Amino acid sequence: MKTPQHFVPTLPEIRALEAVARLGSVSAAAVELNVSQPTISYHIKQLEARWDAKLFRKKGRKLESTELVHDTYNQISAITSSIDNLSSYLSQRTSIKPLSIGVATSFASIILIKRLEKFSQLHPDVGIKLNASNRYTDFAKEGIDVTLRLLPKLQPDSAITTPNPLIPVPNERIRVVCSPGYLQKQLGNTKHTQPLDPVMLLQMQLIHEEDTFHWQKYHTAYIADFKGPLAQQLSFNNADLILNSAIAGSGVAILRDLYINNAIAEGLLIEPFANSLPCERIFQFVLADKKMPTQHVWDFISWLGNEMSSMAKNNR
Numbered sequence: 602m603k604t605p606q607h608f609v610p611t612l613p614e615i616r617a618l619e620a621v622a623r624l625g626s627v628s629a630a631a632v633e634l635n636v637s638q639p640t641i642s643y644h645i646k647q648l649e650a651r652w653d654a655k656l657f658r659k660k661g662r663k664l665e666s667t668e669l670v671h672d673t674y675n676q677i678s679a680i681t682s683s684i685d686n687l688s689s690y691l692s693q694r695t696s697i698k699p700l701s702i703g704v705a706t707s708f709a710s711i712i713l714i715k716r717l718e719k720f721s722q723l724h725p726d727v728g729i730k731l732n733a734s735n736r737y738t739d740f741a742k743e744g745i746d747v748t749l750r751l752l753p754k755l756q757p758d759s760a761i762t763t764p765n766p767l768i769p770v771p772n773e774r775i776r777v778v779c780s781p782g783y784l785q786k787q788l789g790n791t792k793h794t795q796p797l798d799p800v801m802l803l804q805m806q807l808i809h810e811e812d813t814f815h816w817q818k819y820h821t822a823y824i825a826d827f828k829g830p831l832a833q834q835l836s837f838n839n840a841d842l843i844l845n846s847a848i849a850g851s852g853v854a855i856l857r858d859l860y861i862n863n864a865i866a867e868g869l870l871i872e873p874f875a876n877s878l879p880c881e882r883i884f885q886f887v888l889a890d891k892k893m894p895t896q897h898v899w900d901f902i903s904w905l906g907n908e909m910s911s912m913a914k915n916n917r
Contacts, residue, residue, distance in 0.1 A: 610648060612684065617644035618656065619681045622670050625663040699728030700897050703748030707840035708884075709733040711860050712912075713905070720904050727897050735839070740889040746898050747889075749905070751882040767886040769906035770913045773858045774877040775815060777802075778870040783850040796875035799823040802832060806852030808843050809834040815855045815878065823876045859884075862912045884909065 610618075613636075620630035621641065631638045649656050657664040666674065704713055709731060717729060732738070738748045754761075754771075761771035787805060802824070807816050816834070820827045835852055837843050840860050847854035848869045857880050864870040886902050888894055 610651075613640075614644045614648055615677060616681055617641045618648060618670070619674075619677045621645060621657060621664060622666045622674050622677070625665065627664065699730040700901055701730045701732060701744050701746045702901065703732045703734070703738045703743070703745045705735055705749075705751065706733045707844075707860070708749060710841040711844060711863075712909075715863075716905075716908055719908070720901065723904065724897070724900055727900070738887075740892070745889070746892075747894070747902060748887045749884055750887050752885045752887075754879075754881055754883045761883075766902060766906055768883060769886075769909040770859060771883055773880040773883060773913065775855050775857050775880055776861060776872055776877045777819070777853055777855050777874045778847055778861050778865065778872050779805075779853040780848055780850040780869065781871050783847075783852065784871060784873055786850075797873045799874055799876060802853065802874075805832055807832050807834045808846050808852045808854040809836045810840065810843055811836050811838045819855060819876070819878055822878065823874075859909060859912055 616634055617630060617640075620633055621627055624630050624633065627638050627641045627645070631641045634641070645656060652669075654669050655667050656670050657666060659665070670677075702713075710733075713731070717731075721727075721729070732743060732745060738745050738750075740748075761768065765771070787801070799819070802820065809816060816831055817829075820829075820831065835846065837846065840856060843854045844856060844860055844864065846852070847856075848864060853873075855878075861870055861872075865872065886906075888898070
């Protein structure tokens, strides 16, 4: 046998050699590699010509590896396995798209951004693309996987008792809050030791969310014979602006449980009035109509739902 010339076999040649050696058949190798039998035979003949060596001999219906192939098979197999592993890794890296989440800007600012690191620690392989907007979400156009929306509660005054993973906090309430400093200015030297009479709201600056009637409903429900008008109002179009304004001492705000939870726990806000109202809209996860949710979507829904439920339980 002549000394083989030094050359680098092509990847198809290496794959053909490994498959025939392992399977003992050109036809079986062709089926596995999804090519024709003549293609496999051509690759083997090319290698034999370049190496000037016989690679297989017939043994019954099978092809038996010669000593050259037998002695080098482990190295040949390691090359194809390494290429397969690299190909699989690159395919996963390039095919993984970030999980695209749609939420309202206030929810993103007050709740989600502060907690996303927890999800990343639990699911380090999942990227997140956060789409914060108050407008309607076009799932197909924007590539959104799941949104968390505030949708009307069918019966606002009735509690929802049936568990639903898509509605993590079904029975939220809205409450009146203000900063300790603002309340102290209103009371002067009077100490705040018990819930105040809601009639005091008539002398307070009300921080109001545009296009809502929360304050009107609160006054009507808890101030006897209230006919209006409401006290002076400071209006914003986002709940995060209302929250920050209340923390800054600009007046009293009326906000849902989840939005005031952290601020109350940190002593930035207090709840001077005992009365509250049921939320007429509730947070609900919404999925695309014609797109099967991935496991990552369900993981995110489960995680955020648990976070929201925990916040609601710890709020009172």
